[in-house]
Amino acid sequence: MIEKSWLIPLLPFLGFLINGLGRSRISKKTAAVIGSASVLCSFILSVLVFFELQGSAETGVTVKLFEWIRAGSLQIPFSFYVDPLTCVWLLVITGIGFLIHVYSAGYMHADQGFGKFFSYLNLFVFFMLILVMGAGYAIMFIGWEGVGLCSYLLIGFWYKNDAYNDAAKKAFIMNRIGDLGFLLGIFLLIATFGSTDFTEIFPQAAGFQSGDGRLLAITLCLFIGAVGKSAQLPLYTWLPDAMAGPTPVSALIHAATMVTAGVYMVARSNILYALSPVAMTVVAITGLATAIFAALIALTQNDIKKVLAYSTVSQLGYMFLALGVGAFTGAVFHVMTHAFFKALLFLGAGSVIHALHDQQDMRRMGGLKKAMPVTFLTMLLATLAISGIPPFSGFFSKDEILAHAFSRDPLLWVLGFAGALLTAFYMFRMLFLTFWGDFRGTAKEKQGIHESPASMTVPLILLAVLSVVGGFLGIPEVFARQAHLLGGFLAPVFAASQEVLPAMHVPHSTEWILMGISVLGVLVSIGMAWSLYVKKKRVPAEDTVQRSGLVAWSYHKFYVDELYQALIVRPLDALSGFFYRVMDKRFIDGIVNGVGSTILAFSSTLRLLQTGRIGSYLFYMVAGIILIFLLNYLIF
């Protein structure tokens, strides 16, 4: 089956072609069936691949499709590499992807661009699969750019709204900055190792000294790429704006899959990072800073999707923290559980937005508990999971990350713990504001409130089940020996880097205490949210109200957008204005136009030779022949 794994990305691609080319002819129902079925088939194939890989002794299988680029000694074959790490992503992408396709069939049913939407979604799944299946950084880059393109297309899906188009452009440009880093990283890899293939690079890299300068440069460049794609400081601002896209897109691309591509890339390059401690520290600090920074912003946001967006940025920060402290398994584990509960949260939020006819402001919600029981219950479970309440999935993955952080440096744990408290607070704030209390919207909206159709609730329920039980794949050592199934499965991928990195050493008693503190702290944090938003029925102030102090900073997202505007955008505008007016208009255009008019003058003369008379044509021919002979016999 692994040899046939190229079918996995091919199927969504076919779905894209069919839906894309025939979108005017295919009915909505057929489009939905084609879109979902192609991803479902990929999921089934991924499951087969998973079982075969588990049963085989090999750590990874390379499937070579064809020679892609050959330039000098550099050969880049177009091939796929399937190993446990790829496999985890395959299952997440196709599994959650399928659920979100089904959900979209309900969510988008009234939209005109239904077929277009499904074709984009399928194209996204295709590129995402290429990204995680590529056997080298070059193939990964194809997928990397492809998902960026799909993200752009889908953020700006409702292209008639200019603000949405701006958001799409912002996402694309921010990602380009990261891509430049990634590309430089690839060039450095080629220069250092003479290849872009994982199977060529990693064994070579294992022979390098720890702290090698070349590896440091490579890892930092690659990390810039990851920062862009995974919305870390300082390139995170596109992700909250990306919420302009339809909610299923936010769930699939901007929560579950694409934004975790950076995590995948770092985890894939684990040996390179393990050998450059400086880069590891950079990753850890960036991740932690992002986690707390985004959590602080999320505290005061009032748009339900914005809260979730900042929460995603924050959770991605945790994943990078995990990578930075060497907890590669923990990072992948958190990617997985986060995919479950964050997709669920987005889809739940989508369900609410759908019921309220595109109302996204939490100040206009409230008391939806009764009217939307399925949405409420599933979102409650997801919120518990993200807050880290045992035994929900988020608890296990977050605990694993924090334990590793503690073993590296207790200060990291303290900050990570603080972030977890903030997470619990803003998530429950969102939940309470939405589902508790009285409805605060208009009477007309109130009448329209309804539970969503089955095509939307069934994915919610399935994801809720996953959010609850997903954590049991990675039960830590303190509960039971050898119970970390995911860790066991992924062990071969990270084997080389685990030899290099210091092993985690936290006594079991300490780990119990840490766990106890974090659970207690989270419960207290939830209690505070409860007393504020349920008991005192506090509702966030309107936008027009002047805020002060830290609240203002948080509410205005620490003025980062304004900062970028002032520091980067405006100087660049001025510079480009200068270049346009002086360099381009006067200088370059002068040269270009000069050359152009010279050629035109030549052309108008040369064209007159074409008289149309055979006699003159033959004359040219004979003259040419005579010249050739003169040239050959007299001159040379």
Added chain:
Amino acid sequence: MTSLIIVSVLAVAVLYLGLFKYKTALLPVSVTGLLAAAAMAAMDWDLEKMYFSEMMLFDNYAVAFSILLILTTLLIFGLSRNYFEKISNNVAEYYALMLFALAGGVVMVSFHNLAMLFIGIEILSISLYVLAGIRRKDPASNEASLKYFLMGAFATGFLLFGTALIYGATGSFNLAAIASSGAFESALFRAGVLLMMVGLSFKVSVAPFHTWTPDVYEGSPGLIAMFMATVVKTAGFAAFLRLFLMAFAEASAFWAITVAILCILTLFAGNITAVFQDRFKRLLAWSSVSHAGYLLLAILAVGFSASSAVLVYTIAYSLASVAAFGIMILVSRARGNDHLDSFNGLARTNPFLAFTLTLAVCSLAGIPLTAGFFGKFYVFKVALAQGYTWLVVLAVINAMIGIYYYFKVIIAMYMKENANAVAIQLNPGFRLVLSIVVFLIFLFGIFPGLIANIL
């Protein structure tokens, strides 16, 4: 060899189908036969067989170019439903003559003997003289035919004279025997090489022997011009390269400078004159002259990478030309002429056609992500490997001039408005062929490895 037999028999069969008035069967029979011919050619891969006492050699070079010629003809046939019916009663003769020309082309890419080269060229040319003038009532078509015939006969004389001199110097027509004769220093041989070069240069429209090209392209029916630009040019260059590769490679120091000069002349003559053209067909004719210049670069770098470069280039060029000429036919039929103004507003009425034409001219101009980019890339690469840096620099400058006139049509389609333009109806054949071409231009533009390494 089997494919050549199939093509020849097919031509006679088509002629007879027309004779007995089975007009509807013409196209299906031709298409099936061509597919069979392509399949049979593919079966000869890696066999390297000689035929007729070493007159013909079906090596991989011959097979690859034969398949290219056959498939290009197939694409052209795909566009020809209802085309010839409109301009002539003798539809079967069209197909038969094109198939005869194709047979000549196949001989030209597989000859191993100068006599076969001559026969191939004549089979191809004589069919074309007739095809160019097949619109009997149209003076322009007659003029094209007569011009082509007179000048072609003139050029053939040089080719034959060159062949005779080479026979005189080496005592053989056989390419291998010529290559191993060691007569490269003799004046007879050198004059022979130069004269053959002149004859072949005429066939592939290299300046200053290119003057027939624009007039003949303009006068001929669109599909025939397309056939000349694709199949004939491919066959001509394949023959040119094959001759110089297999027979004259050892003497390259002597003829290289002449080829280089012809190359510069052709590039500048083609590109600079094209700048001023305002009719699309004439523009394409001049662009076809300039492409001969780029291809000459590869001839300079005799060697097997040169074959590969010429193959990639001709594939890219043929694909793009099929699309460009095809859309030119549609537009000039719907709007009366092929003036660049006729393309105004095409993007609004026919987005698919506008997109395809954009892609085609981008490929002709050598913009990345299209097959044409890699065509130029490989040709430049082999020329650079031979140390012709200055020539490549000139060629790149010409490529930039090329972008200017190619983009004129894009600008017309996308930026100029035409208030009373109506959408052009496409028949299924056109739609299919253009879709295939778009797909292949992208495919080879993204995965050049698929075609770059087969030779």
Added chain:
Amino acid sequence: MLLQSSASSYLPILIQGIMALAFVGITMVITHLVGPKRRTIDKLTPFESGISSVGNARSPFSIKYFLVAILFVLFDVEVIFMYPWAVNFRELGGKGMIEMFVFMGMLLLGFFYVIRKGALDWEK
């Protein structure tokens, strides 16, 4: 084995050519001398169906004539191939026989095409 060809080996052909020319010349001269002559004005004027000739002889003639002439040359030239084949018939053997039949078949196909197309119908 290749025969050495030199100027002297073309001598028989030359002699044959001279003989042929001489035969034509001699017969023409002899008939001219031997035949009876009666020179009158009527006899010396060009005979044009009993009507005195008008205008220039270099006038355009029917394309049909041109076509027939071209076709004649075409088939005439093809038949020349029969001579070397006939000379080497024994050496070429069965394969040569088949090849010649293929060649003749093609020629016949062309001939049939020409007839069927009505290229030889003078009246049409």
